[in-house]
Amino acid sequence: MSTRLPNAGRLIDASKQIEFSFNGKRLKGYEGDTLASALLANDQMLVGRSFKYHRPRGIVASGAEEPNALMNMGEGGQFEPNQRATTTELFDGLAAKSQNHWPSLDFDVGAINTHLARFLPAGFYYKMFIHPRPFWKHVYEPIIRKSAGLGRAPKDRDQDRYEHFYTFVDVLVVGGGVAGLQAALAAGQSGANVLLIEQTADWGGRAQVDGGEVDGKPVADWIASTLKALDDLPNVTRRDRLMGAGVYDHGYALGYERVNDHTPSNAGPRHRLWRIRAKQIVTATGAIERPLSFAGNDIPGVMLASAVRDYAVNFGVSVGDRTVVVTNNDDAYLTAIAMKNAGLDVPAILDARASANGDLVQQAIDMGIRLEFGRAIAAVKGGKRVTGVKVCAQIGEGAVLSEIDCEVVAMSGGWSPVVHLWSHCGGKLNWDVEQQMFRPDATRPPTSHDGEAMVTVAGIANGYLDLNNVLQDADQAGKNAAKAAGSKPKTAKAPTASEATISPMEPVWLMPQGAPIKKRMKAWLDFQNDVKVSDVQLAAQEGYESVEHTKRYTTLGMATDQGKLSNINGLAVLSKALNADIPQVGTTTFRPPYTPISMGAIAGEARGKVFQPLRRTPIHDWNMANGADPEPVGQWHRPFAYVEQGETVHEAVNREVLNTRQNLGLLDASTLGKIIVKGPDAGKFLDMMYTNMMSSLKPGKCRYGLVCTENGFLMDDGVVARIDDDTYLCHTTTGGADRIHAHMEEWLQTEWWDWKVYTANVTEQFAQIAVVGPNARKVLEKLGGMDVSKEALPFMTWADGIIGGFDCRAYRISFSGELSYEIAVPASQGQAFWDALIEAGQEFGVMPYGTETLHILRAEKGFIMIGDESDGTVIPQDLNLQWAISKKKEDFLGKRAQLRSHMADPDRWKLVGLETLDGSVLPDGAYVVADGTNANGQRNMIGRVTSTYYSATLDRGIAMGLVLHGPDRMGEVLDIPKTDGTIIKTRIVDPVIYDKDGEKQNV
């Protein structure tokens, strides 16, 4: 039974009791508890089920490395799965639920898998579910999907707020243990701008639990005085609950701050993502204890030795009355000593080594603890809770020598430095044979923009396990980082700690070393993903020699803890199975983030309305207030249609189409790109940009032009107006304004930089309103001002003037086939001018129209739309636009490409009009099919629909499409299948189906 000790731990405030719930059960804890310590204090050892076999799982660790205690946390809009109980600070009202079991944690149907374990080895899924083929989609996948996954996916919208925070520092120190504090102090005293971050709320790291003396005083005193010294330095910033998540190129680092996880009712963001630029980074990230591999090491109650003493010292929690310690190193003796000091029983220390004589060993002997050398655990007894261990010799095959009753097994297989941040950006590792660990190789560091090292590792993370070496190493790391960042470190000496005698550890990768298969099948490496020693050995046997392949085949280290406990042990087993050295086998790649960070923190404030900026035309607010059904176009919201009360969107579109054809329509065309191109070489430049000749355009005239990429493909189109000898105004599509402006600048800056041309994107400087329909001229004449007659302002010309008192530029251009003026006024006058047109237009039947009507009107006229008729693979010749491609010009962008054999191929699909025999509307994107099949056995395709609408003008469906030899096949009837398999018979017609001679626009 696990319980609270009479002496509360150092982090607990026993005067402040708080309530929380686990699987609906109301429980009590104290302020300062983690969820894990509070659960243990309530004798809740069983906290979840493993991924594959649904084995009972208990808490193993006390920190970020915890693989088992993953919870569904919170409710509704604050629900989040897979939260580690060991890093969740307890708060009043916390609601946690365990995961991956059905119907309940105690009785789980999926646990049947554990009895099938023999039949579910590594790679089982790959081997089993491949045949018969159709079974995968219809049988296997649905079942596997149902039983896969740990936590539930959140259903509600996340109700919390998140933010990003940017900072620039000389030295970033990651880790607030003894090494981090000393490194930050050494760097801070040089005057460098230092940021020190710690992932927990507790400073001092393991030293707070494991003790020691610094400069003759208890290490806790040194920690307190160093924190004070750091806070007195104005150039040092110290933040807790802030994890160093990742190190990236050129000194970029991400920090993950859990601002309000422990105080969810507080105002402010829940998480904050720190985007840090540091000249130098010191990682003082400590080490993680390794489990030992023995049969039954996954039974709840088997824990890391360091975690067992953490719960006792920090939280005053006894995991059980009797703790058996099993180890291959001196450090685990600290747990035995701590248990004894807490008044608990330690029936035995099982030390796999033949002998040891370090200070801690001596201390344990002096305390009268039973010590057995050369011993191992043959098996752990118990099901949902440890009840005892069977002891054997480490060198044998597991013959049981004795049995010991106990509730806790505290295991230690040595320590692995946390080298993640060092490795994220390319830092290399060496295998330290003596300490059996990967250590950072300072001669092969991650480098920055100048080719110099940007990361230094300090303390235990650097492979120094004793306190004095940690302090010396961290002091040097802090000084070196400050120096590299441009500051002058002080010559002050580092504090010293008493040096202890430590007996060497011994590698133990399997317990006992000759364990037979039955034991190896129960010796867990990865507790969350259920990977055992036997699985890794099987992978090696089946030829998976690369550690990266073995990882993916067995799923070792692929769980949410990313192998923090399992990787080194798995690697050692693999290297043994391959008969290779550990460094030869190598490690898998360390990738950020160090532990999972929330999607909310990554998104920050970029969600909902501020996900991306909204661009508004001067008439935007009027549009939205007058029934506009908003359609996102680029970053604009354009009215799809103006829907009136009592009508559907479709009815609104039909009304707008008919009214514009018969009376008067207004279109907010302000979003169309407007780029001024100016300079003595402007004409020459536009001749390169456009397929047609722009240098010959006379001032006062307009010309429709096409823009192609250098690959020959159609990129954009629009009307170019020549303003004066040196100046053009180029209209682009709405979505193309920024792209075409950038395209022009690219060529001007990087190819023809000696040409005297300047460009300016003035899209937002003007409101532009299309006045369209038979009554267009009448309304302008009623407003009064400049002469807009056919004679004064003929089709495809423009003029400056005044209309209704507004300074304007009127273009006689038409994208609808009607009499049409596009009138630009300064943006500030846009709404007023629009209001004037609406008012004056009343007697002429004025109605605003939206983008859908714009599309239908242009389609009735056979005008192409960029993005419908073009898709990045279409050239102007495909669209019968040869008339807009100059034959006189020597060169323009795309000219050479359009001569390539594939571009000149007569079998390219070409634009035609499509008319359904039954008048129905074709589905968008539908294909035209022909008899027979292609080489892949698919139905032959000879074309596709590019634009399709219901035309209220003609009361039937209209469409355009690209069809093989289309223009030569006028009148032929094609088959166009719908997704339900039925065929729509469709005739090839001229794409221009309304006012073929252009009589309506040219009046």
Place this chain on the structure above:
Amino acid sequence: MLILDCPYCGTSADETELSPGGEAHIKRYGPGSSDTDFEGYLFGRENPKGVHFERWRHANGCGKWFHAARCTMTLEVFGTYAAQTFEPPQEIKDKISAKRPGWSWRDFS
């Protein structure tokens, strides 16, 4: 995330301010060129492990294009320079030679 110094406005620009533009110093082939030359111009690109010359635009800044000489392996930046040139400045080539003796890239070394 890279930092490149914009040679026009002098800003040390974060990668989020920049947009990449592929390989630098590409010679344009237009009408009249052979199919081989034109294909090389459109599609032939270096993919070195080491010294490389690239085009970047300070898109969310001054808007200017510039060139960067950097190492694709270590991301070390040897220098940035104006785009209006046919070859890297001697000073940058010298710097690369000091750090990567014997380097070569297309016609430069």
